[in-house]
Amino acid sequence: MQVRRLSPEEHILTRALYEEAFSEDSQEFVDYYYTEKTADNQIYVLEEDGGIASMAHLNPYTLAVNGNEKKAHYIVAVATKEDCRRRGYMAAVLKKALQDLYQAGEIFTFLMPASEQIYEPFDFRTVLEQERPYVNSVEGWMQVKEADCPALADAADRYLRQKYQVYAVRDAKYYHRMLREYESDGGKLLIKKAEDGTVKDFAIWVPELEEKKPKIMVRILDVRRMLMSLRLNYLTGVCFTVTDPLIEENNRCLVLTGTEFSGIMLMDAKPENSEGILPIRALTNLIFGVKTPEELRKTPGVEMTDRMEEELKKIIPLSGMYLNEVV
Secondary structure, eight states: OEEEEOOGGGGGGGHHHHHHHTTTSOHHHHHHHHHTGGGTOEEEEEEETTEEEEEEEEEEEEEEETTEEEEEEEEEEEEEOGGGOSSSHHHHHHHHHHHHHHHTTOOEEEEOOSOHHHHGGGTOEEEEEOOOOBOSOOTTOEEOOGGGHHHHHHHHHHHHHHHOSEEEOOOHHHHHHHHHHHHHTTOEEEEEEOTTSOEEEEEEEOSSOOSSOOEEEEEESOHHHHHTTOEESSOEEEEEEEEOSSOGGGOEEEEEEEETTTEEEEEEOOGGGOOEEEEHHHHHHHHTTSSOHHHHTTSTTOEEOHHHHHHHTTEEOOOOEEOOOOO
């Protein structure tokens, strides 16, 4: 039994497992995925008896986080052969992928769960419900063409930059790929233009709308880099301990200081100076605005003094997120 990252030339070897696990996907979509997405993604597998028993695909995106670009991977197509399930294979694949992403310096990763309960033991936490601009009819819209993609990217970037703290950076390539993705499954990208040709609005039409809004879960990878990506609303100084059962390097006691002007600065500290303990799942809930410091104090494993609670309130959470990617 071996867990490893495949070479790009080996990516096609996972197609049989993909088609077994995601039989609801059309042949056209799978063709698109294995032509387009696997060209630049990472695929981790567990091999047994010379075959692939479990896998996870990591699709690359550039995210804007508080105005700074960060490389991140979207975990998709997590699957295990039916006769190999409940053996811990998926856990082994995910742990290897998460540790490698930490070593690569990425601050967090995200996924759309089939079930939140599957990923909660790995300290993924649900941070948002996706909002996709679906419409019921194409009437009054024009279909997006390849030539529209640069202008569409510019318009989307201006809109997202003004409204959100975290989002996938758009460029012409992003929309070229998105156009092929939706067309492969019978969908359409739609656009409205002003008289001068500028983009007024954007929408998506699909043959069948999803009944539920998909959820996005996040897992912090590098505590220090994650914290230094945040902003403060006032002079702050607090010392606390982070615990992480999967990424050993995140287990540390930190002094967090800074102002609304300087941003966050971090130093390692002695455990005896710690004002509390934040498990990585609790820190995720804090950073992404899922729970307030007051609410966190009531959750298992969390310890904090009154002063620590007040200081953590000065961290501006990343609650303005727009991650609506499918794969």
